[in-house]
Ligand SMILES: Cc1cc2nc3c(=O)[nH]c(=O)nc-3n(C[C@H](O)[C@H](O)[C@H](O)COP(=O)(O)O)c2cc1C
Ligand code: SF4
Ligand code: SF4
């Protein structure tokens with residue numbers, strides 16, 4: 136069995152309570168950090184661990200922490216991004232629900248390392264029951280002396296605040312999140328300045344994903360080198376993957392970074408293969424924003440080697456033949472899935488979620504949605520396909536926040552790899568609009 | 582001894598070197614070179630803090646970040662909010678990807694914009710018209726339905742045509758920074774986002790009318806001026822009055838002897854120089870309310886110049902020579918017909934002939 140950093144005790148009955156969590160060795164990292172380590176030492180361990188942000192961009196966490204500005208007399212903040220709204224991603228939800236104290240423990244050691252005395256967990260508004268779970272966990276930790284004033288007799292104070300969001304995907308973008316946290320409209324900010332310099336209330340701020348922060352207790356307990364010894368290359372440690380779609384065992388898996396994609400899909404330890412009688416057609420490997428890949432390209436690199444579940448391997452080949460690990464929302468589709476319909480569904484999502492600040496995203500997402508809707512309903516033209524490619528290109532890279540890119544990539548990649556299917560929809564509108572109709576032309580299934 | 586003279590950054594903009602103080606944005610630097618060089622701005626508005634970065638009309642290519650780090654920036658950057666670095670090299674009209682992206686931005690701004698310029702009060706002084714004319718395509722690729730909103734009165738003086746809005750947020754910043762009580766902002770998201778007052782509350786405070794002047798399009802219009810004229814039929818003059826609320830420096834727009842509109846004065850970038858109060862804007866519409874200073878300077882290329890202020894046109898000498906050389910006496914021997922009945926008869930005849938001709942061609 137592979138090493139589990141986050142989910143080792145997830146099946147222990149009562150692990151969501153303080154007492155059981157503590158009995159299983161919980162909060163040892165807080166004791167070690169506050170009694171035996173300096174904040175700088177913790178930052179150093181996190182740097183050594185090589186752990187990369189689990190929210191989507193994969194930015195090295197230690198490096199982000201070391202960028203935090205430390206002007207005299209200005210408070211610093213740690214904000215945990217628990218807005219998780221990316222279609223196909225549901226791992227933070229799972230972690231907070233099943234083992235809330237892991238996040239609380241992580242927040243304490245991380246806040247201590249960053250010198251923050253007030254930290255926030257921004258949870259997507261739909262997860263009201265998770266917010267209650269977190270608040271209960273915070274109350275328990277506080278009662279046990281792990282939160283509040285003079286934690287464990289050190290002179291370190293920490294207040295943890297859980298803030299429900301309003302249910303907007305865009306509030307998961309870190310600067311929109313900060314605006315929302317300040318009580319404003321959740322519009323992303325132009326960068327620079329980056330949050331590390333001017334974040335929450337114009338003070339230096341670190342924003343990290345739930346899973347990123349949940350890794351820190353293990354790193355404090357076992358050391359950065361031990362963490363870095365897991366995984367492959369610059370993809371260290373483990374990763375939670377939210378697996379969904381036409382697989383036998385959908386769910387959240389903690390995988391060691393570096394197993395093959397093939398193993399992940401077909402091994403019994405993980406997804407257990409494609410549902411009986413069906414074949415793999417395509418995979419969206421990292422949540423709705425990342426490029427879709429056809430079966431042969433997700434399993435193998437362009438040079439024939441097996442593709443691995445790592446940041447580097449998944450992005451091997453650039454967008455021509457690769458994709459991204461993103462937030463780890465792994466959606467497998469068999470031959471009954473229609474790529475056009477799926478692409479339209481995503482386009483509709485981004486149209487609905489664009490904040491509307493910048494013109495390419497505000498107008499472009501709506502345009503792509505409408506054109507895809509027409510194609511899906513048998514009213515498309517051949518030139519619509521190239522139009523979609525061009526609109527996606529005009530959005531990509533020209534917006535304030537990456538939501539624009541996230542809206543453009545699924546469309547561009549679907550046409551790049553499944554153009555036949557779009558053309559079939561245009562040429563055979565009658566057939567394509569039959570309920571459940573799917574293109575069955577030349578296509579490699581696995 | 583340390584040099585106490587302010588240090589200047591040298592940048593290259595479209596091949597032209599210019600020195601500017603640190604903290605200057607690329608846009609401000611380019612504006613120093615003149616309107617021919619400056620990137621277009623649909624959301625940035627210098628008098629309002631925090632504007633810019635949204636419309637993406639001003640995106641430029643930075644081919645060298647600075648002398649210290651001469652790597653190009655990977656993406657196009659908004660020139661209105663990107664500050665210069667010493668040794669920065671910027672390409673605007675000299676870069677094809679910038680121009681292509683800009684064509685895309687025009688297209689994006691137009692796909693949901695109604696084509697109602699013929700009935701829009703802003704036509705002729707609309708920044709979106711100018712932007713589309715200078716940077717856009719001739720045809721549209723948009724075949725879908727456009728999003729529309731109902732017109733809405735926000736207060737007694739201002740009407741909101743949300744359908745025309747390009748969400749530049751200028752009016753929001755105005756409401757925030759100029760008026761003492763902000764009651765309007767943005768509701769909803771994406772292309773269904775709208776400028777609105779909180780639960781249709783009326784905007785009433787002394788400086789609310791300024792939202793009309795900052796709006797680059799005809800989304801916020803002056804109800805006292807509605808459908809009164811076309812801008813090119815009116816004559817702007819500078820005037821002032823003793824006002825207890827504002828500077829009293831305005832532009833009066835005359836049609837004949839009548840003041841049909843009062844606005845704030847604007848600089849060459851179309852930005853308000855001094856915000857004015859609602860009394861000046863909406864209630865002082867008699868010449869006797871004002872001291873006239875003289876005609877407003879308007880760019881020669883503006884449609885507002887049409888048919889007005891004609892300078893004595895100097896004809897070039899060579900042109901006169903050519904005209905002289907090619908001069909031919911016109912054959913004036915044909916009779917002039919001045920009698921109405923004859924003209925009617927003749928034209929009937931001509932029409933019949935023309936009809937026969939076209940019938941013959943079609944058969
Ligand atoms: C539109 C959009 C939505 C995002 N949503 C989330 C989210 O729900 N959760 C998250 O952790 N990061 C999200 N991100 C990424 C954050 O901006 C940010 O990179 C992340 O929280 C940083 O944490 P990390 O370094 O630990 O990954 C989103 C980004 C974008 C552009
Ligand atoms: S890219 Fe889209 S979501 Fe992001 S700031 Fe621009 S309009 Fe808003
Ligand atoms: S109403 Fe005018 S000023 Fe306000 S956001 Fe729309 S276009 Fe800009």
Ligand code: FES
Pocket residue numbers: 621622623624625633634635636637638639640659660661662
């Ligand atoms: S003027 Fe720079 S982004 Fe609008």
